[in-house]
Amino acid sequence: MxxxxxxxxxxxxxxxxxxxxxxxxxxxxxxxxxxxxxSTYAFRSAEEMSHWFRVALGREQALPGEHASLIYxxxxxxxxxxxxxxxxxxxxxxxxxxxxxxxxxxxxxxxxxxxxxxxxxxxxxxxxxxxxxxxxxxxxxxxxxxxxxxxxxxxxxxxxxxxxxxxxxxxxxxxxxxxxxxxxxxxxxxxxxxxxxxxxxxxxxxxxxxxxxxxxxxxxxxxxxxxxxxxxxxxxxxxxxxxxxxxxxxxxxxxxxxxxxxxxxxxxxxxxxxxxxxxxxxATLYLRMIKQSKNASKIVDVLKAHPAVERIHYPTLFTGEQARIFASQCSAPGSLIALELKGGREAAFRFLNALRIVRLAVSLGGVESLACHPRTTTASEMEESELQRCGIVDGLVRLSIGVEYWRDLASDLTRALDAAGR
Ligand SMILES: Cc1ncc(COP(=O)(O)O)c(C=O)c1O
CATH class of the missing domain: 3.40.640.10 (Type I PLP-dependent aspartate aminotransferase-like (Major domain))
Structure with missing residues (x-):
């Protein structure tokens, strides 16, 4: 514009x-x-109309100071x-x-x-x-x-x-x-x-x-x-x-x-x-992404010690080369968490079914928190060898953390982890 x-x-x-x-x-x-x-934009004259078509097709340059006209x-x-x-x-x-x-x-x-x-x-x-x-x-x-x-x-x-x-x-x-x-x-x-x-x-x-x-x-x-x-x-x-x-x-x-x-x-x-x-x-991109990233970091700190958790993949927990890459090219860890549960798929499903605030859905990055089981959803078309190689194991759950109050989310996730560990 x-x-x-x-x-x-x-x-x-x-x-x-x-x-x-x-x-x-x-x-x-x-x-x-x-x-x-x-769908379509009007021109003031036939000459102007044909000029902008020639510009659109790269056959003519826009004149200095001329603002590109909309066509279709x-x-x-x-x-x-x-x-x-x-x-x-x-x-x-x-x-x-x-x-x-x-x-x-x-x-x-x-x-x-x-x-x-x-x-x-x-x-x-x-x-x-x-x-x-x-x-x-x-x-x-x-x-x-x-x-x-x-x-x-x-x-x-x-x-x-x-x-x-x-x-x-x-x-x-x-x-x-x-x-x-x-x-x-x-x-x-x-x-x-x-x-x-x-x-x-x-x-x-x-x-x-x-x-x-x-x-x-x-x-x-x-x-x-x-x-x-x-x-x-x-x-x-x-x-x-x-x-x-x-x-x-x-x-x-x-x-x-x-x-x-x-x-x-x-x-x-x-x-x-x-x-x-x-x-x-x-207009709210920074607000949302910063809040979501802070929420996720606090939640990871609560969940990491839970006995039902085998491993958490989250940038603040990276070590070695992965930690170096994170520090060199990212300014915050973001709001996606990959949670690996003890007890494989059964534990993962028990966890997902016990969630009350976090909704079960694919996609990510929205204001609401979502969870899914990648192996049976978003990554289900991948071959078994590739799933293994990428570490997409049966106990893996992906969380997309939203803008809700983080303690409510942490309680929901902790309660679901309790259910997963039973
Ligand atoms: C990393 C990544 N790239 C691309 C896509 C495809 O985007 P869309 O669903 O908007 O076509 C997705 C969708 O989940 C994604 O997660």
Whole structure:
């Protein structure tokens, strides 16, 4: 809607997240943005109309000082633009962002932008189940060779990158990993592509990072060597479990133009009402994520000594290399907890069935606390060997901690742990 100016760029992201991207002057001085449920936009003349089509197709440049005109809502619309500016203002190192109809449509659109038949793509395992399906089963049908290596094993990732050589187009990473929260070192992993980036400037391979679990507030992959960041905006960005959406942000403006061009033809932009809800959620993003992270840290301190608990996976409890990575690239532990219970699946189910405040549901990052059993839900399509390797054991439960009063949550979880241990 309006270009961020220098003063706004100097403000703290917490300030920018509230109003960036919206100018009351453009909307009858309303202090919050209206919704534009509009499919098509009018032009003042036939000449203007054909000029903007030529600009949209890259055949002509916009004139200096000219603001891009809207054409059709599958290409772009004011609510998407306002959300994109708000996200771009809080994502550190960001040169541009794009809104999508789901996390999966954001990931698919980004990958189809950077991959061509015959390319090799390497990814760090594990990744979210839907992404895993796309990479392992759909992209190979389009003659993309997809290879993987354990995401927390830099040596094996290096070997996979070296073996792909000049054919490598995308290195795809997710950290922390779902559901075990294992982290990979973004700077060192992204640096594996330095040689190829320099050798092939005309078609540089890109590092794509799924930042859904900690970003954009607690982790900034674009400052750690990533070219493209993808989000399920259904999670923390939306934050209220009342919408499905996705987002992409990039380090280099040329990349976002390419992603948006693919989006325009695939039709994967999110519609105006969802984009408006997303922008509305941006104003409370810091509040929610900080409160949720503090809640989770306090709850972990209560639960860690419970006799029914075998192990808790949570960044403040990491040791060794994992603790080093957490300290080097994250500013807070976040609100996801992976709880490993003694007694396997039966104990896990007893625990889940005894919860009263925390609801049983997949998804995460909303204001309400949720719990699920990854092995029989979100990770159920993974092969047994992969589940074992990733530590997704029968006794593992994933918690997404919300904004409720933490002592109520801690009591609910403690009572359920008592039931699990019986
Ligand atoms: C880490 C991660 N990435 C991507 C996705 C896909 O997002 P969506 O469900 O919005 O399509 C999910 C969904 O759970 C996820 O957890």
């Amino acid at each position: 309006h270009q961020p100016h220098d003063r706004a760029r100097r403000l703290h992201p917490e300030t920018r997240s509230v109003s960036e991207g919206f100018d009351p002057e453009l909307s009858v001085m309303a202090v919050r943005p209206p919704i534009y449920p509009v 809502a599958r290409l772009n619309h004011p609510n998407a633009e306002m959300f994109e500016e708000a996200l771009g203002s809080v994502e550190k190192g960001c040169a541009g962002a794009a809104a999508f109809s789901s996390g999966m449509s954001a990931i698919t659109t980004a990958l189809l932008t950077f991959l061509r038949p015959g390319d090799v793509m390497v990814f760090g395992r594990p990744v979210y189940g839907g992404t895993h399906e796309l990479l392992q089963h759909i992209l190979p049908q389009w003659n993309v060779e997809v290879r993987s290596a354990p995401g927390d094993d830099l040596q094996q990732l290096r070997q996979a990158v070296e073996a792909a050589g000049e054919r490598l187009a995308v290195l795809y990473l997710e950290t922390p990993a779902n559901p075990t929260l294992r982290m990979l070192d973004l700077s060192r992993t992204s640096a594996l592509l330095d040689g190829l980036r320099a050798a092939r400037p005309e078609r540089r391979p890109v590092v794509v990072v799924d930042n859904t679990f900690l970003g954009p507030v607690f982790q900034s992959p674009l400052l750690h060597g990533a070219d493209v960041v993808v989000y399920s905006a259904t999670k923390f960005l939306g934050g209220h479990s009342d919408l499905v959406a996705g987002a992409v942000s990039v380090r280099d403006a040329e990349l976002i133009a390419r992603v948006k061009a693919t989006r325009a033809f695939l039709g994967t932009i999110c519609e105006p009402f969802t984009a408006w809800m997303l922008q509305r959620s941006m």
